[in-house]
Amino acid sequence: MSAQLNPHARPRGAARVGIGGPVGSGKTALLEQLIPRFMARGTDIAVITNDLVTAEDAERVRRSGLIAPERVLAVETGACPHTAIREDPTLNLAAADELDRAYPGLELILIESGGDNLASSFSLDLVDYWLFVIDVAGGDDIPRKRGLGVLQCDLLVINKVDLAPHVRVNLDRMVSEAHEVRLGRPTLLTNCAHGDGVDAVVERIAQEVLFDR
Amino acid sequence: MLRLTDIVGHATDADIAERLHQMEHDGVVERIHLSRRDLSRRRQRVTTDRGTEVALMLDRSSGLDNGAVLLLEPARAVLVVLDEPQWLVLGATSAAGALEAGYFAGNMHWKVRFDGERLWVLLEGPRDDYLKRLSHLLARGHAQVIDAPPAPAAGVRYLAVPHAH
Secondary structure, rough: OOOOHOOOOOOOOOEEEEOOOOOOOOOOHHHHHHHHHHOOOOOOOEEEEOOOOHHHHHHHHHHHHOOOOHHHHEEOOOOOOHHOOOOOHHHHHHHHHHHHHHOOOOOOEEEEEOOOOOOOOOHHHHHEEEEEEEHHOOOOHHHHHHHHHHHHHHHEEEEEEHHHHOOOOOOHHHHHHHHHHHOOOOOOEOOOOEEEOOHHHHHHHHHEEEEEH | EEEEOOOOEEOOOOHHHHHHHHHHHHHHHEEEEOOOHHHOEEEEEEEEOHHHEEEEEEEOOOOOOOOEEEEEEOEEEEEEEEOOOOOOEEOOOOOOOHHHHHHHHOOOEEEEEEOOOOEEEEEOOHHHHHHHHHHHHHHHHOOOOOOOOOOOOOOOOOEEOOOOO
């Protein structure tokens, strides 16, 4: 059988998936919900976090006990976080390559970006697929503002949906406008505080870049 | 699902071109149409023009381009075809308008081509989205859309415009 037609053929190196979005939208919380789910399905996983001038998010994930601490690398981006995932992703590429070398069976690297505004996006030189996380508390007008992240991401995640009635957000309209500006590309709803909706995010990532099921 | 992990050649390689030509007659050449943006992805799920689902899993050092051949078997070939890029062509009505349009395109991270007094903007989404973004310039008459542009000349360069942050 040709190697190319081998149904078990595997790529060299892990799939790389970006998680971006504004400060406070729940990127790290989503990460903390994704890690145990991928581990439970047997996916060999590692994480890279991006912070401005600290390793705060990396330390939070390392301390969580969800994943071996050495599988979590931190990139400090300085004042311009989107640069490290878009214009010049050198540091993140180096970190991902380091993880690939350290863990030969690695299947998935989740790369969480430093917080930025609605205009951040990932270079496809760095990731194969990327999520953009917004939350209802940021206002239901976020989708119609047509930020680059909302428009271009492969999967839009609207988080903290449980808060919608408390912050007077019309969630149905927010989702409808997200579908409209994204021309029907996928949008999923989550409450990462409790893990609601996260299984669907895992399935989507697995379907698009893992191809293992 | 067909799992493809390598670029085995290019449609312009003489021997491959000859094989593909023969295989075309047999109806066993499948094409994957990709946008310029998706061409950058090393791993993605795609569907050929004959409906075959493909899990594309390329090495990090690999780079797709128009004509990359991903499978070349006696009974089937799969190659990549770059979708024709779509452009929005702008003209400015004054030097000030040109400066503002150029600044704005850079600030939006749009990929552009300079063509004399025209600015070609590569469309990576719906044309209407770009027109909405430009509405303030268009409404003031500082820029205008030049309709029905001719196809860009061969060898177009894609320039990432620097921006101020």
